[in-house]
Amino acid sequence: MTxxxxxxxxxxxxxNLDTPGIVxxxxxxxxxxxxxxxxxxAIKLDWSTELQDQVRRDFVNKKQFEELLSSKGVANDDxxxxxxxxxxxxxxxxxxxxxxxGHTDVKLMDGGRKKWExxxxxxxxxKPTRETTSYTAQDQDTSIxxxxxxxxxxxxxxxxxxxxxxxxxxxxLLAPAHLPQEQSQRAGHVPTSLNVPWSKxxxxxxxxxxxxxxxxxxxxxxxxxxxxxxxxxRIGERSSLTWFVLKKLLGHQSVKNYDGSWxxxxxxxxxxxxxGDEPGSADA
Amino acid sequence: MCGATEGGLSLDGINVAxxxxxxxQVLRDGEPVGxxxxxxxxxxxxxxxxxxxxxxxxxxxxAGEGQWTLRTLAPKATPVDNRVDAAVGSVAEVTVxxx
Numbered sequence: 001m002t003x004x005x006x007x008x009x010x011x012x013x014x015x016n017l018d019t020p021g022i023v024x025x026x027x028x029x030x031x032x033x034x035x036x037x038x039x040x041x042a043i044k045l046d047w048s049t050e051l052q053d054q055v056r057r058d059f060v061n062k063k064q065f066e067e068l069l070s071s072k073g074v075a076n077d078d079x080x081x082x083x084x085x086x087x088x089x090x091x092x093x094x095x096x097x098x099x100x101x102g103h104t105d106v107k108l109m110d111g112g113r114k115k116w117e118x119x120x121x122x123x124x125x126x127k128p129t130r131e132t133t134s135y136t137a138q139d140q141d142t143s144i145x146x147x148x149x150x151x152x153x154x155x156x157x158x159x160x161x162x163x164x165x166x167x168x169x170x171x172x173l174l175a176p177a178h179l180p181q182e183q184s185q186r187a188g189h190v191p192t193s194l195n196v197p198w199s200k201x202x203x204x205x206x207x208x209x210x211x212x213x214x215x216x217x218x219x220x221x222x223x224x225x226x227x228x229x230x231x232x233x234r235i236g237e238r239s240s241l242t243w244f245v246l247k248k249l250l251g252h253q254s255v256k257n258y259d260g261s262w263x264x265x266x267x268x269x270x271x272x273x274x275x276g277d278e279p280g281s282a283d284a
Numbered sequence: 285m286c287g288a289t290e291g292g293l294s295l296d297g298i299n300v301a302x303x304x305x306x307x308x309q310v311l312r313d314g315e316p317v318g319x320x321x322x323x324x325x326x327x328x329x330x331x332x333x334x335x336x337x338x339x340x341x342x343x344x345x346x347a348g349e350g351q352w353t354l355r356t357l358a359p360k361a362t363p364v365d366n367r368v369d370a371a372v373g374s375v376a377e378v379t380v381x382x383x
Contacts, residue, residue: 165330
C-alpha cells in the first residue's frame with residue numbers, strides 16, 4: 001500500500017520519538033516556527049536558505065544537497081519523517097525534494113505541525129545534536145520534475161492540475177491570501193489546466209482525506225488516467241502536496257511537479273494565459 | 285503614518301491603500317490564544333489561506349474584495365466561524381472568541 005509507505009500518523013511519531021534510524025525533520029513556510037518549539041529530536045531545514053540556490057533560481061545541486069544532509073546528520077539509510085506548518089506544504093515540498101535526489105525511505109507526518117498541536121502533543125525548544133554523516137545523493141530524477149517547456153507542451157494534451165486557490169487560478173489574486181499581493185507578473189492560469197485547490201486533498205485538521213475521497217475528487221474534475229500529469233501552483237510547494245497525493249497516495253504513474261510554477265509561467269513572454277474560472281482553450 | 289489600530293496589529297510597512305486586509309485576534313475568556321489556526325474561506329466556502337496565530341493571538345490576511353469566512357481551530361476548542369467583508373484600502377478587524 002502506497003499510503004502506508006509514505007505517510008505516518010502523529011501517534012506513530014510520538015511512539016517512535018526515540019527509535020534509532022528515524023530522523024524527524026521540520027520544514028516550515030515560516031522558517032522561525034521551529035525556533036518557537038518543535039517535536040522532540042526534530043532537526044530543521046530552512047527551505048529558503050538551505051534548499052534553494054542563493055544566486056540562481058534553482059535548487060541546491062547534488063553536491064550541496066549531500067553537504068547539507070551530511071552536516072545535519074542524516075544518513076542514507078535513515079527513515080526521514082517530514083512535517084511542517086501550513087498543512088505540510090513545505091514538508092511535502094521537501095518530500096518531493098528528497099525523492100528527487102533519491103532518498104529511499106522518506107515519509108510525511110499526516111496533518112503536520114498543526115495536527116500535532118491540535119492534538120495537544122508536546123513541543124520543545126531543545127535542539128538535538130547529531131553527528132555528521134557522509135551522505136550520498138543520486139542524480140536528480142527528472143521524471144518527477146517539470147520545466148516551463150513541459151508546461152507549455154502540456155496545454156491541451158496532458159493533465160495540468162493547478163492547485164492554487166480559485167481566486168488565484170481565476171486571476172483575482174496573485175498570491176495566497178496570507179501574503180502581500182503586489183507582484184510583477186501576469187495573473188491567470190495555463191490554458192486547459194484544471195483547478196483542484198490543494199486544500200481539497202485535506203481535512204480541516206490538515207490530515208489527508210481517504211483514498212476513496214481523493215479518487216472521487218480527481219475523477220470528478222475529469223483527470224485522464226491515460227495521460228501524464230503536471231501539477232503547479234505559485235512556487236511549487238503546494239503542488240508538491242498534490243504531487244504527493246497523486247503519485248504516492250493514489251499511485252498514478254507519471255506525475256511531475258512544476259516547481260517554477262506560476263511565478264515563472266506568469267512571467268514568460270508570449271505564452272498563452274487564461275483568465276477567469278474556466279480552464280480555457282488550447283487555442284487561446 | 286499608520287500607527288496600530290487600537291488592539292490590532294501594527295500596519296507599519298504595509299501599503300493599506302493597495303490591500304484588502306483582514307486581521308484580528310483570537311481570544312478565550314478574554315485571554316489571547318497563541319496556538320490557534322485561522323483559515324480564510326472564500327464566499328463559496330473554499331479554503332483560501334491559513335495562518336497560525338502569533339503569541340499575542342493575532343493574525344492577518346491579504347484578501348480581495350468581498351465576503352469571506354474565518355474558521356478558527358485551536359486545541360481543545362470547537363471550531364468557530366466568523367463572517368467578514370473585506371475591501372481594498374480598508375482593514376477589517378475581527379475578534380474571534382473561542383469557547
